[in-house]
Amino acid sequence: MGQFLSGAWALLLGILLLMLGNGMHGTLLGIRGEIEGFSTTEMSYVMSAYFVGFLGGSKLTPEMIRRVGHVRVFAALASFISACLILFPVVSDPWAWVVIRIIIGFCFSGVYVTAEGWLNNAASNETRGQALSFYMIVQMLGVIAAQGILLLGDPSGFVLFVIPSVLISISFAPILLSITPTPAFEQSKNMSFIDLWRVSPLGFVGIFLLGGMFAAQFGMAAVFGTEIGLNVTQIAMFVAAIYVGATATQFPIGWLSDRMDRRVLIMLVAVVAVFGGLAGAIYLESFEFLLVAAFVLGGTANPLYSLLLAHTNDFVSLEEMAGTSGSLLFINGLGAIVGPIAIGWLMGVFGPVAYFGYMSGLMAILALYAFYRMARRPAPSVDDTSSYTPIAPTSSPVAFEVAQIVAEEAQESDNER
Numbered sequence: 001m002g003q004f005l006s007g008a009w010a011l012l013l014g015i016l017l018l019m020l021g022n023g024m025h026g027t028l029l030g031i032r033g034e035i036e037g038f039s040t041t042e043m044s045y046v047m048s049a050y051f052v053g054f055l056g057g058s059k060l061t062p063e064m065i066r067r068v069g070h071v072r073v074f075a076a077l078a079s080f081i082s083a084c085l086i087l088f089p090v091v092s093d094p095w096a097w098v099v100i101r102i103i104i105g106f107c108f109s110g111v112y113v114t115a116e117g118w119l120n121n122a123a124s125n126e127t128r129g130q131a132l133s134f135y136m137i138v139q140m141l142g143v144i145a146a147q148g149i150l151l152l153g154d155p156s157g158f159v160l161f162v163i164p165s166v167l168i169s170i171s172f173a174p175i176l177l178s179i180t181p182t183p184a185f186e187q188s189k190n191m192s193f194i195d196l197w198r199v200s201p202l203g204f205v206g207i208f209l210l211g212g213m214f215a216a217q218f219g220m221a222a223v224f225g226t227e228i229g230l231n232v233t234q235i236a237m238f239v240a241a242i243y244v245g246a247t248a249t250q251f252p253i254g255w256l257s258d259r260m261d262r263r264v265l266i267m268l269v270a271v272v273a274v275f276g277g278l279a280g281a282i283y284l285e286s287f288e289f290l291l292v293a294a295f296v297l298g299g300t301a302n303p304l305y306s307l308l309l310a311h312t313n314d315f316v317s318l319e320e321m322a323g324t325s326g327s328l329l330f331i332n333g334l335g336a337i338v339g340p341i342a343i344g345w346l347m348g349v350f351g352p353v354a355y356f357g358y359m360s361g362l363m364a365i366l367a368l369y370a371f372y373r374m375a376r377r378p379a380p381s382v383d384d385t386s387s388y389t390p391i392a393p394t395s396s397p398v399a400f401e402v403a404q405i406v407a408e409e410a411q412e413s414d415n416e417r
Contacts, residue, residue: 008119008131010174010175010177011115011118011119011174011175012119012134012135012138013174014115014171014172014173014174014175015115015119015135015138015139015142015171015175016138016141016142017142017167017168017170017171017174018078018108018111018115018142018167018168018171019138019139019141019142019143019146020142020143020145020146020149020164020167021081021085021146021164021165021167021168021171022108022142022143022146022164023142023143023144023145023146023147023239023243024146024147024149024150024160024163024164024167025085025088025104025161025164026050026218026219026222027146027147027150027221027222027235027236027239028150028155028160028161028164028222029043029046029047029088029097029101029222030043030047030219030220030221030222030223030224030225030226030235031150031155031222031225031226031232031235032088032089032155032156033046033094033097033223033226034223034226034227035155035156036092038094038097039348040223040227040344040347040348041344041345041348042094043094043220043223043344044220044223044340044341044342044343044344044345044347045094045098045340045341045344046094046097046098046101047101047215047219047220047223047340047344048215048219048336048337048338048339048340048341049097049098049099049101049102049105050101050102050104050105050108050219051105051211051215051219051333051336051337051339051340052102052105052337053101053102053103053104053105053106053107053108053109054105054106054108054109054333054336055105055109055330055333055334055336055337056102056105056106056109057105057106057107057108057109057110057113058109058113058329058333060106060110061073061077061109061110061113061114062113064110065113065114065117070114070117070118071176073110073114074110074111074114074115074172074175074176075172075176077106077107077108077110077111077114078107078111078168078169078171078172079169080103080104080107081104081107081108081111081165081168082165082166082168082169083165084100084103084104084107085104085161085164085165085168086161086162086165087100088100088161089157089158089161115175116135118175119131119135132389132390132391133390136250136390136391137247140243140246140247141247143239143240143243144240144243144244144247146164147236147237147239147240148236148240149163150232150235150236151232151233151236155232191316191324191326191327192327193327193331196312196324196327196328196331199312199315199316199324200311200312200314200315200316201373202263202266202308202311202369202370202373203308203309203311203312203315203328204331205365205366205369206266206304206308206311206366206369206370207305207308207309207312207328207331207332207335208331208332208334208335209335209362209363209365209366210301210304210305210308210332210335210366210393211331211332211333211334211335211336211337211338211339211393212335212336212338212339212342212343212362213301213335213339213359213362213363214301214302214305214332214336214339214393215335215336215337215338215339215340216339216340216343216355216358216359217242217297217298217301217359218393219339219340220339220340220343220344220347220355221235221238221239221242221294222235222239223344223347224347224352224355225238225239227347227351227352227355228284228285228352230287234287237291238290238291238294239294241291241292241294241295241298242294242295242297242298243298244295244298245294245295245296245297245298245299245300245302246298246299246301246302246303248295248299249299249300249302249303250302250303250306250390251390253265253269253303253307254303254306254307254389254390257307257310261374262307262310262311262314263311263370263373263374264370264374265307266304266307266308266311266366266367266370267366267367267370267371267374269300269303269304269307270300270304270363270364270366270367270370271363271367272296272300273296273297273300273301273304273359273360273363274360274363274364274367275296276292276293276295276296276297276300276360277293277297277356277357277359277360277363278356278360279292279293279296280292280293280294280297280355280356281353281356281357281360284352284353284356293356297359300363301359301363302393303390304366305332305391305393306389306390306391308328309328309389309391310389312324312328332393342358343355343358346358
């Protein structure tokens with residue numbers, strides 16, 4: 001592992017800078033939208049637009065890489081991100097922001113595809129699982145640290161938009177100067193939605209619900225904070241608490257996942273999320289309770305993403321894993337697009353309390369459906385299940401497929417014993 005880190009530290013540093021810029025701009029937009037007088041509904045479209053672009057980028061970037069190579073794709077897309085971030089304070093129109101967010105989402109997806117391809121190339125079969133874990137931790141730390149940078153300036157000014165632009169620009173250097181381009185990324189053929197539904201109905205439904213859940217956390221947390229009157233420091237702490245929770249619980253839940261019926265664990269984790277959301281809704285005026293609720297929701301929703309991936313792998317063959325990943329990612333993307341729009345509408349009708357009500361509702365549906373699925377077919381033996389591999393919901397198809405490779409290698413290793 002030391003050999004991997006010595007060769008990949010520059011790449012991980014570049015990814016950290018990327019996540020600092022992305023995590024910072026996502027929260028900043030929610031705060032700045034309130035200052036500009038945008039409605040909750042308008043901001044929900046702005047936040048949803050990122051995931052429209054992200055889904056498109058995940059589909060088109062592999063072809064771009066095949067045409068011109070990793071280095072040119074990475075440099076071009078990261079340059080677009082840096083330029084677009086400067087445009088937000090210049091153009092104070094919600095529909096212009098929607099267009100800019102689509103472009104940024106597209107570009108970030110492509111940047112992740114490229115960076116994760118390099119990461120996979122830098123890892124060996126023995127270190128790939130650990131590399132993916134390091135990558136996820138760096139992602140989370142980047143988003144958490146980004147919330148602290150928000151306190152360095154005035155969100156009504158220009159400086160806080162310049163900082164993420166500079167961070168994205170600086171991220172080029174450690175990546176492009178130290179990494180050898182990988183072969184062109186070959187995208188696997190996706191499993192059809194009908195086949196995926198037949199293989200794992202819980203994985204199908206759960207990943208869609210998690211897409212809406214994560215989009216609410218990633219996109220609408222700052223909008224919610226402005227709606228209830230939190231100041232910039234409190235909003236930054238609230239968003240950071242979500243990702244602290246996601247980082248803290250990922251590995252304990254993963255440990256349990258490999259030792260019990262995953263459907264039971266999915267149901268239990270979802271129930272905890274329901275209560276976390278209800279606590280936030282009931283104690284909406286207590287900032288301390290809001291932090292606890294954010295920690296619980298982040299600490300349940302993000303591990304559920306990896307848990308549902310592992311559960312789905314339990315019912316597909318080794319040859320089908322790669323195709324399954326593409327379909328799951330697309331379904332998750334659809335949920336992420338719908339999520340901010342749905343929660344924006346609900347907050348417009350019922351007020352800020354709908355932020356927690358929406359997420360509790362999604363997790364209640366997941367818990368009930370997991371309970372229903374337990375009655376429909378027996379659980380596979382723990383010895384026959386695939387390995388749990390932590391992966392962040394912000395990951396591209398490359399990281400998704402790397403997770404599948406890790407699970408496949410672990411399953412093959414177990415079969416040889």
